Amino acid sequence: MNQILDKIFAHATKFIALSVLLIVAWIFTTLFEQSLFSLQASGFDFITETLWAPNLEKFGALPAIYGSVVSTFLAMVLAVPIAIGVAIFLSELAPAKLKSPVGVSIELLAAIPSVIYGMWGLFYFVPIVRDIFGGVGISMLSAGIVLSIMILPFMAAVTRDAMNTTPDILKESAYALGGTKWDVIKDVIIPYAKAGIIGSFILALGRAIGETMAVTFVMGNVHKISTDLTQPATSIPVALANEFTEADTQIYYSSLFELSLLLLVISFTIISIAKFYFLRRKRVGA
Amino acid sequence: MTHTQKRIIINKVVMSLSTLSAMIGMTFLFWILGVLVINGIEALNWTTFSEVGAPPGYEESGLKHALIGQLYIVGVAAFAGVPLGILAGTYLSEYGQKSRLAEIIRDVSDIMMSAPSIVIGAFVYAIVVTPMGHFSGWAGSIALTIIMLPIILRTTDDMLRLVPATLREAAFALGAPKYKVILQVVYRGAKVGILTGVLLGVARVAGETAPLLFTSFNDNFLNTDMSEPMASLTVTMYNYATSPYEDWQKLGWAAAFILSMFILGLNIIARVFLMKKRGK
Known part of the structure; x- marks a missing residue:
């Protein structure tokens, strides 16, 4: 009796664990199947065509791809230096009394859902962007900034964790040689934790590019490529969030599924690079 | 100088x-x-909890429909996702261990944890909403279950591995079969850790909006039938906040506040558990 139960339990758990792989494979094949109609209709033109006009049944994803790339790039440019600053502050500078409360509040802020960052952006930040930079405020710029604020807590927390892995003895040796704090940071901590820090940034990039709610509020979903950052724009997830329930033709649906597939492939690639190239066996469960 | x-x-x-x-x-x-x-x-006031959504301009307008919908959608997702995640994590830590298969499942789960949640929504739309012909609470729960699974799987895996091997060996020495050792010794030893993972997993999916937009959709009235479109706090918040009506926007803020406090609360409880565990 016990032997039978033992086998059942072992097989059941194995089957459920395997189902994770099955689900992922199922997601890829389903999205691919749903995109087939659009893939056959437009092929590679889908990612180079700039016109997205559902009424004309023209679907070009370039504006959305452009928007995803530019807004994510903006977010990274703004968030990386601040995240490094916060991480240095938390791991090397802050007095012990501040370290824990500031660190914990940053971690808690990373848990706040992105929809709330988006809502704050719409009501409080868009008007500021409008007043300072002109335009309507709903823009690529607002999206980039709100996105940078949203990924900041996550980035700062993981960068700090990576810096904290530096053995104290290494730091102490450098101080004993007369190094200043900055000398120790740039010559000991950063070289030691480099892989972890870069990996965390790429992981944050992978999350930012798929982030939907923080940017949907403030981007405007306009399929137009403009170098003017104060103009409304769109990104892949923003287009999906806005248009999925509006799609009325097969080609429209199929194009949206092709966008989803594109997004999934891009994020899978970025996250895999972070995980396999930089974070291999360093962080469990990052 | x-x-x-x-x-x-x-x-x-x-x-x-x-x-x-x-x-x-x-x-x-x-x-x-x-x-x-x-x-x-x-x-926030009493009507926020006691009334359902009303057209803009009505005094008696609240979030009861969204609160109850949220409870149903997240509740069902947790009901399915928690046991599945724990069992899958059990396989990784107790059976698969360092095998090739277990490592692949760990890696794929890690990637899934950071994958865009809106894509999961699109997937569930294709496999549930299209065949059913309409949006439904079930579809929302399925999307959240898929998002929750890798989180709970990974924390369970990590927490079970912290249980000392000597405890397992002692139980085996008494003649206990492996499933009994896992159920009665390993789980007991990792109780707090697993619970922490569950709390964090639930907190994570409770704040998800994107995968619900085109699965559970929305409903302005109180609905407890999971096979129909269902309101959630997050989607309601999105719709109300982007509406031009000031009283709807206010309700949107109330929803944002309730949701954040719930999620922060779960995170703080999980943190206290972990601190106690480390303190032991």
Whole structure:
């Protein structure tokens, strides 16, 4: 009796664990199947065509791809230096009394859902962007900034964790040689934790590019490529969030599924690079 | 200026910049938190909980429909996702261990944890909403279950591996079969850790909006039938906040406040558990 139960339990758990792989494979094949109609209709033109006009049944994803790339790039440019600053502050500078409360509040802020960052952006930040930079405020710029604020807590927390892995003895040796704090940071901590820090940034990039709610509020979903950052724009997830329930033709649906597939492939690639190239066996469960 | 003086000055400049950036970061984050609390408390009153959504302009308007919908959608997702995640994690830690298969499942789960949740929504749309012909609470729960599974799987795996091997060996020595050792010894030893993972997993999916937009959709009335479209706090918040009506926007802030407090609460409880575990 016990032997039978033992086998059942072992097989059941194995089957459920395997189902994770099955689900992922199922997601890829389903999205691919749903995109087939659009893939056959437009092929590679889908990612180079700039016109997205559902009424004309023209679907070009370039504006959305452009928007995803530019807004994510903006977010990274703004968030990386601040995240490094916060991480240095938390791991090397802050007095012990501040370290824990500031660190914990940053971690808690990373848990706040992105929809709330988006809502704050719409009501409080868009008007500021409008007043300072002109335009309507709903823009690529607002999206980039709100996105940078949203990924900041996550980035700062993981960068700090990576810096904290530096053995104290290494730091102490450098101080004993007369190094200043900055000398120790740039010559000991950063070289030691480099892989972890870069990996965390790429992981944050992978999350930012798929982030939907923080940017949907403030981007405007306009399929137009403009170098003017104060103009409304769109990104892949923003287009999906806005248009999925509006799609009325097969080609429209199929194009949206092709966008989803594109997004999934891009994020899978970025996250895999972070995980396999930089974070291999360093962080469990990052 | 000597080399040493130069180094000291550079050090001071960099340290000031770092403190400044920490202050900038904290200012933004506390600004958001402040806005959330002030607007949330101002918008909250008894009718928020006792009434369902009304057209703009009505006094008696609340979030009861969204609160109950949220409870159903997240509740069903947790009901399915928690046991599945724990069992899958059990396989990784107790059976698969360092095997090739277990490592692949770990890696794929890690990637899934950071994958865009809106894509999961699109997937569930294709496999559930299209065949059913309409949006439904079930579809929302399925999307959230898929998102929750890898989180709970990975924390369970990590927490079970912390249980000392000697405990398992002692139970085996008494003649206990493996499933009994796992159920009665390993789980007991990792109880707090697993619970923490569950809390964090639930907190994570409770804040998800994107995968619900085109699965559970929305409903302005109280609905407890999971096979129909269902309101959730997050989607309601999105719709109300982007509406032009001031009283709807206010309800949106109330929803944002309730949701954030719930999620922060779960995170704090999980943290206290972990601290106690480490303190032991």
